[in-house]
Amino acid sequence: MNPQVISTTETVDFVFFYIFGISAVMLIGIAAAMIYFVIRYHRKRNPHPTSDVSSNIPLEVVWTLIPTILVMGMFYYGWAGYLALRNVPEGAMEVKATGRMWSWTFTYANGKVSDKLFVPVDQPVRVDLVSEDVLHSFFIPAFRVKRDVVPGMENYLWFSAPKEGSYDIFCAEYCGVAHADMITTVEAVSRHEFEEWIREETATEEAEEGRALLSQYGCLGCHSLDGTPGVGPTFKDLFGRSATVLTEGRERTITVDAAYLKRAILHPAADVVKGFQPIMPSYQGRIPEHDLEEIIEYFEKAAEPGDKKAGAGLVMEKGCTGCHSTDGSRRVGPSFLGLFGRQVSLVREGKEALIEADEEYLRRAIRQPAADLVKGYPPVMPAYADLSEEELQAIIDYLKSLR
Ligand code: HEC
Ligand code: HEC
Ligand SMILES: [Cu+2]
Structure with a gap:
């Protein structure tokens, strides 16, 4: 069995149906023979015992050999299936699953942390299981994988999601009052979507890019980020503050929002902040739309602590x-x-x-x-x-x- 080709679901289901099938045949066969014998050899029909058979070598060989073959078959497929579950395919993506009372979190290779397990479809995923406190058990019924999560012990399992979708993850080991709340999901998405998700920038990276743009366009020569006064008003706490501006010579008070920012950057002469010289150059045609959006977003985000x-x-x-x-x-x-x-x-x-x-x-x-x-x-x-x-x-x- 090549685990690259056969998923954990197929592996487990095959062994299950194989053993179930044999059990069903045996159950029906034995019960039918028994009922037949009960009727056929009922005392009313056979008032005096007549058989004096003491042994029948061919019969004994048959009833020893057939069950032995069946049971060895169960063992073989069970063992092969076990190996398939324990041997992680090469090139598997690694994720750490941390269980604690009463939640799961997942840590990816690049350090990203999430409370749902995001994976690309058709990608073998090795999940390293870590417990912060007591015994838990990591169970994904759809992929037929379940493994105890034991404090101080290294354990793992692997699976590969065949289709996009959401698959339940449970804790399958009673671990205290809110054990039943230890539920989350595998979110299987396309590889492209996954790459985007995993690279989704953290807030710090976004802020760094915003700052890089401000410096690239020379804004920081006239505007400070930290509140120090300069040729232009500081960018500190810019978004959402109210400012007094001169519009065509008349004073008015505005609140700094996205529309105002856009105007201030593209047409600085339209509203001139009171107390400052109208020396800011227009960036009309000098900033691509995309960068402008990013700068405005940067101001917006900077407003949230x-x-x-x-x-x-x-x-x-x-x-x-x-x-x-x-x-x-x-x-x-x-x-x-x-x-x-x-x-x-x-x-x-x-x-x-x-x-x-x-x-x-x-x-x-x-x-x-x-x-x-x-x-x-x-x-x-x-x-x-x-x-x-x-x-x-x-x-x-x-x-x-x-x-
Ligand atoms: C295992 C469950 C559990 C976890 C995990 C947990 N808490 Fe609690 N927390 C409780 C319970 C139960 C109470 C109420 C009883 C008490 O005061 O200890 C509580 C109380 C609190 C309170 C006081 C709430 C109030 O209404 O006065 C705060 C604040 C708090 N937790 C913050 C946290 C923070 C922050 C974390 C994560 C760093 C955290 N808790 C993790 C179970 C938990
Ligand atoms: C040559 C100096 C200079 C440069 C370069 C400059 N500005 Fe300005 N900016 C000013 C001055 C002076 C004002 C205040 C007068 C006004 O409103 O025109 C101002 C006003 C603003 C305002 C309104 C601020 C408020 O408090 O309402 C925003 C927003 C702004 N600039 C953004 C930018 C951005 C973004 C850049 C870079 C793309 C930039 N500025 C480049 C000088 C500059
Ligand atoms: Cu648990």
Whole structure:
């Protein structure tokens, strides 16, 4: 059996139907013979035992040989199938699956992390299985693969998705109260789509490109990024701020949005920011549409605090979303939605207390979850002592943004 050609689904299904088929034939054959004998040799028909057969060598050889061949056949196909499941085809893509109470995350070769397993179709994928806490089991029913995920042990499985689509992934080893929530999917997409997805830039890379364009077009000679005054207004906190501009000699107040930015870059003389000289050159015809869009996007993105974006990624990577929803629904833990500033009933050293969820409280709830317990919830949150200070801050900023 060549695992390059035969998928895990075909391998397992073949062995299953082979053994099932033999079992069915045996069941029917034995039951039929038994019923026939019961009737044929019923005492009423044969009041006196007549047979005195003591042995029949050919018969004994037949009933030993046939079952032996059948059972060895089951063994052969079972073993060949097992090898096919354990021998990962050459050129398989490697992904690390991390299981924890109660979520899965996937880490790809380039460092990208996701909560669904993205794979190209017809590509063998080797999944290395890692547990951060207890025993889990990684199970993709559609591909007939299931393997325990054991803390401290290296384990793996492989599969190849034959068609584009979404295939369930379960945890198949009871691992605590929210075990049933350890569900995610394999997202099998075309190779082209996968390449795009895996290369999708992180926020930092996008920001770097935006800055590179600003420098390429010479904008940074007159505009600063960090708030220092220059010939032109600073780009710091540009998007969304209000500015007083002179339009045809008349003063008006505008809010910086995409349309305004476009006008400011292509026709700087149309609106001149108050307090500045009208010396900005027009970039009409000098910036390709594509670059212009990217610059505007850069300004838009720069308006969102970077920590918020990083925080959203972190709560997925660290597995917080396995226990906390961001949409207000109750999971194992309270929802993150509207948490900041909420009144929280706590059990602290056995006594109840009502406090407001401020930054200090969030920090403690993440670093030392056992210190204060939110009333009505089990004490199952792990302590995240290894989060760096920046990571913690990014998570807190993100939580604050979930109003
Ligand atoms: C020669 C200096 C100079 C260069 C080069 C320059 N600008 Fe300007 N820019 C200015 C000045 C001065 C103003 C304020 C007067 C005005 O509105 O025209 C301004 C205004 C702006 C504004 C409006 C800002 C606000 O606060 O409302 C935007 C946006 C802007 N520039 C973007 C750019 C971009 C993008 C580039 C590069 C593609 C660029 N500028 C290149 C001098 C410059
Ligand atoms: C294993 C499930 C689990 C995981 C994983 C988990 N938590 Fe929790 N968390 C809980 C439970 C249960 C509570 C409520 C009981 C308590 O206070 O410990 C809670 C409480 C909290 C609270 C206080 C909530 C409130 O309403 O006052 C915060 C904040 C919090 N978690 C943040 C996090 C962050 C951030 C992460 C990821 C770094 C995380 N949690 C991971 C289960 C979890
Ligand atoms: Cu599990």
